[in-house]
Amino acid sequence: MSSEGAAAKRQRSNKDVPYNLIYWPGIPGRGEFIRLTLEEAGAEYVDTAQVEGGVDEVMAYVKGEKPDDKTNPPIFAPPILKHGDLVISQTPNILLYLGPRLGLVPGVEDDPDALYKVNELALTALDGLSNEPHDCHHPIASELYYEDQKEEAKRKVEHYVKTRLPKFLGYFERVLNSKASGEGPYLYAGKLSYADLVLFQCLDGLKFMFPKAMAKLNKEGKHSKLFELYDAVGQRPKIKEYLGGPRRQKYSSGLYRYYEEFDIEG
Amino acid sequence: MSSEGAAAKRQRSNKDVPYNLIYWPGIPGRGEFIRLTLEEAGAEYVDTAQVEGGVDEVMAYVKGEKPDDKTNPPIFAPPILKHGDLVISQTPNILLYLGPRLGLVPGVEDDPDALYKVNELALTALDGLSNEPHDCHHPIASELYYEDQKEEAKRKVEHYVKTRLPKFLGYFERVLNSKASGEGPYLYAGKLSYADLVLFQCLDGLKFMFPKAMAKLNKEGKHSKLFELYDAVGQRPKIKEYLGGPRRQKYSSGLYRYYEEFDIEG
Numbered sequence: 001m002s003s004e005g006a007a008a009k010r011q012r013s014n015k016d017v018p019y020n021l022i023y024w025p026g027i028p029g030r031g032e033f034i035r036l037t038l039e040e041a042g043a044e045y046v047d048t049a050q051v052e053g054g055v056d057e058v059m060a061y062v063k064g065e066k067p068d069d070k071t072n073p074p075i076f077a078p079p080i081l082k083h084g085d086l087v088i089s090q091t092p093n094i095l096l097y098l099g100p101r102l103g104l105v106p107g108v109e110d111d112p113d114a115l116y117k118v119n120e121l122a123l124t125a126l127d128g129l130s131n132e133p134h135d136c137h138h139p140i141a142s143e144l145y146y147e148d149q150k151e152e153a154k155r156k157v158e159h160y161v162k163t164r165l166p167k168f169l170g171y172f173e174r175v176l177n178s179k180a181s182g183e184g185p186y187l188y189a190g191k192l193s194y195a196d197l198v199l200f201q202c203l204d205g206l207k208f209m210f211p212k213a214m215a216k217l218n219k220e221g222k223h224s225k226l227f228e229l230y231d232a233v234g235q236r237p238k239i240k241e242y243l244g245g246p247r248r249q250k251y252s253s254g255l256y257r258y259y260e261e262f263d264i265e266g
Numbered sequence: 267m268s269s270e271g272a273a274a275k276r277q278r279s280n281k282d283v284p285y286n287l288i289y290w291p292g293i294p295g296r297g298e299f300i301r302l303t304l305e306e307a308g309a310e311y312v313d314t315a316q317v318e319g320g321v322d323e324v325m326a327y328v329k330g331e332k333p334d335d336k337t338n339p340p341i342f343a344p345p346i347l348k349h350g351d352l353v354i355s356q357t358p359n360i361l362l363y364l365g366p367r368l369g370l371v372p373g374v375e376d377d378p379d380a381l382y383k384v385n386e387l388a389l390t391a392l393d394g395l396s397n398e399p400h401d402c403h404h405p406i407a408s409e410l411y412y413e414d415q416k417e418e419a420k421r422k423v424e425h426y427v428k429t430r431l432p433k434f435l436g437y438f439e440r441v442l443n444s445k446a447s448g449e450g451p452y453l454y455a456g457k458l459s460y461a462d463l464v465l466f467q468c469l470d471g472l473k474f475m476f477p478k479a480m481a482k483l484n485k486e487g488k489h490s491k492l493f494e495l496y497d498a499v500g501q502r503p504k505i506k507e508y509l510g511g512p513r514r515q516k517y518s519s520g521l522y523r524y525y526e527e528f529d530i531e532g
Contacts, residue, residue, distance in 0.1 A: 064440060073383055073446045073454060076390045076437050088382045090389040092358070097382050116354045116363050117339055123356040124342045131397075139405050139418065141425035152405065152418045159407035171342050174330060180339045188339060 014084030019045040019098070022058055022080035027254030028205075030091045030130070031079045036197040037095060039242040041102035050247060061087075092123050099194045106191035114189070121175065121187050121195035128168035129202035133209055134255050136160050136262065146259075154261060161213045161266035165206070169223045172199060176225035185225070185232035192236070199226075200233035205256030213266040280350030285311040285364070288324055288346035293520030294471075296357045296396070297345045302463040303361060305508040307368035316513060327353075358389050365460040372457035380455070387441065387453050387461035394434035395468035399475055400521050402426050402528065412525075420527060427479045427532035431472070435489045438465060442491035451491070451498035458502070465492075466499035471522030479532040 019038060023031030031049065038045045048054030060066045064074050067087040075089035081097065088094060096119055099105045108114040139156040140149040175187050182190025187199065203226070207214045218227050233239055242248055251258070285304060289297030297315065304311045314320030326332045330340050333353040341355035347363065354360055362385055365371045374380040405422040406415040441453055448456025453465065469492070473480045484493050499505055508514055517524070 068445065070445045071383075073387060073441045074437070074444050075386075076394075076434075086379050086382070088379075088386055090386045093382055093386045093389055096362075096385065097379075113352050113354075113363075116352070116359055117337075119362065120341075120354055120356045120359045121339060123359055128342075135401070140422050141429065143425065143429050152421070155418070156406050159409065163407065163409050168342075171340070175339045178340050179334065179336045182336075 014086070017084055019043055020082040021045055021047045021049075022054075022061060022082060023047070023049055023078045024058055025049040025055055026249065027252055028201075028249050028256075029079075029254040032201050032249075033091050033126070033130075033198050034079055034081065034094050034098070035247070036201055036239065036242070037098050037102060037104060037194050039247075040192070040197060040236065040238050041098075041104065042238060043098075043102055047247070049249065061089075092119065092126055095119075095122055095194050095198065102194075104192065104194040104197070106189040106193055117180070117188055118193045118195045121193075122198045124168075124171070125195065125198045125202050128164060128171075129199070129206060130255060132160060132164055132168075133206060136209075137257055137259070146257075150261075157262045158264065161210055161264055165210070165213065165266070166217065169217060169226055173223045173226050176229065185229045187229070192233075196229060196233055197239075200230055200239075203227075203230045204234075205251065208251045209256045209258060210262060210264075210266075211258075212263050216265050280352070283350055285309055286348035287311055287313045287315075288320075288327060288348060289313070289315055289344045290324055291315040291321055292515065293518055294467075294515050294522075295345075295520040298467050298515075299357050299392070299396075299464050300345055300347065300360050300364070301513070302467055302505065302508070303364050303368060303370060303460050305513075306458070306463060306502065306504050307364075307370065308504060309364075309368055313513070315515065327355075358385065358392055361385075361388055361460050361464065368460075370458065370460040370463070372455040372459055383446070383454055384459045384461045387459075388464045390434075390437070391461065391464045391468050394430060394437075395465070395472060396521060398426060398430055398434075399472060402475075403523050403525070412523075416527075423528045424530065427476055427530055431476070431479065431532070432483065435483060435492055439489045439492050442495065451495045453495070458499075462495060462499055463505075466496055466505075469493075469496045470500075471517065474517045475522045475524060476528060476530075476532075477524075478529050482531050 021031060021034055023029065048057045058078055061075050061080055072087040079091055079094060080087060080089045081094040088097060099118060100108050100115060105114050105118050136157045137146050137153050138149065139152045146153065175181060181187055184190050186192050186196045188195060217223055287297060287300055289295065314323045324344055327341050327346055338353040343355065345357055345360060346353060346355045347360040354363060365384060366374050366381065371380050371384050402423045403412050403419050404415065405418045412419065441447055447453055450456050452458050452462045454461060483489055
């Protein structure tokens with residue numbers, strides 16, 4: 001058997017199993033980008049957040065006890081995806097793996113470069129609409145409590161809401177108005193991609209974190225396509241069912257947080 | 267011709283051209299991760315930083331005048347890679363595209379999953395050893411001058427140097443000691459990958475930005491494999507030639523910056 005054939009066989013035999021999401025229980029967090037992708041595709045998956053004692057599994061990876069094999073490097077932080085023998089981390093990396101498998105990279109069968117366009121959009125959404133909001137409540141250090149960096153947080157939020165948030169929303173509105181977005185409500189090639197699911201989750205988290213600012217931005221009408229995308233994703237049957245069901249966890253003290261002092265109009 | 271055949275033909279005909287890196291002149295910045303990848307591979311490329319008036323090309327993308335076609339979404343920020351008709355942005359995304367083409371993803375020919383492991387390592391290095399150092403001098407807002415956020419920056423640097431920097435270096439030392447790193451000085455499968463080049467550039471930038479802290483960490487000996495990787499990459503013939511040559515730009519007020527008040531031992 002050629003080495004290519006052997007590899008293909010190995011892939012098949014190891015991967016005829018459900019996906020396993022390894023992530024902290026109790027918050028949607030960064031795991032939610034992956035959950036929405038799995039849910040939209042109707043993929044079979046096991047989620048440590050839904051399993052009793054699942055947190056022990058998370059801890060085994062965080063402490064470096066797992067993985068401990070010849071093919072998977074240690075991981076830095078959850079979310080982690082285990083699929084057969086494969087163990088990978090980093091949100092955009094997991095999405096990159098799942099996207100083409102789950103039919104969420106439009107046109108990738110004919111044009112492999114479609115992957116880099118969807119990945120680019122997902123990375124930009126995660127940078128500006130997920131990592132930066134996180135840093136709003138932890139501008140100095142992730143290891144300190146919010147209460148120990150409240151002053152700096154307040155200042156960062158003011159800039160974020162006035163400058164960065166409209167800049168990123170404006171960028172995605174521009175993407176939605178571009179020729180490359182095609183017809184319909186989605187970012188790329190006229191079809192749903194995992195970048196749309198990422199953007200949906202970012203907007204949902206931002207609406208929770210900055211309700212006044214997001215309401216004002218919606219009312220102004222400058223980002224109408226973006227809010228249409230939000231509605232379109234939220235109305236997709238599998239997403240709608242998931243959002244209303246028991247697996248969707250509530251926002252609390254995770255990535256997107258509500259603090260009254262953050263709730264400014266901008 | 268099948269659609270697959272047509273796509274393959276289109277790819278070939280459009281991509282028999284040099285790579286085009288579109289990035290700001292005057293700083294190594296985020297463009298440097300891409301330059302090192304191209305240089306190590308001996309790839310032919312055009313760099314706007316080395317072309318008179320190259321900044322106009324960068325600005326055309328930043329202003330959204332380019333790209334303006336049916337296949338490439340607008341870009342948010344440089345670095346940008348143009349290759350034939352393809353235009354993509356986001357540092358880890360560009361590396362993901364270049365890596366397999368330039369032979370910098372060990373074993374990917376036999377095991378496509380190798381890509382996700384190298385991408386994971388590159389993303390983690392960029393997060394903790396490039397984006398976080400950037401945020402050290404801009405903890406409140408990218409749009410403000412450093413001078414307008416000096417107090418917050420000082421506090422962030424203290425935490426970064428004492429907590430985050432050793433945490434990330436410790437993680438990569440753990441990767442280098444793992445079974446998955448294989449024999450030799452590199453992160454994955456015993457061979458050079460683009461993640462090693464990313465990590466090299468991060469360490470090089472950190473040595474410039476935090477000379478005392480990096481010297482202390484080196485002297486302590488807890489990260490000996492990491493500093494061996496740094497030396498091994500720096501001694502590779504093409505990298506060594508590039509680093510000593512005219513295309514390597516000096517650090518100044520970009521991603522990695524030297525401020526006396528940042529130069530603490532930790």
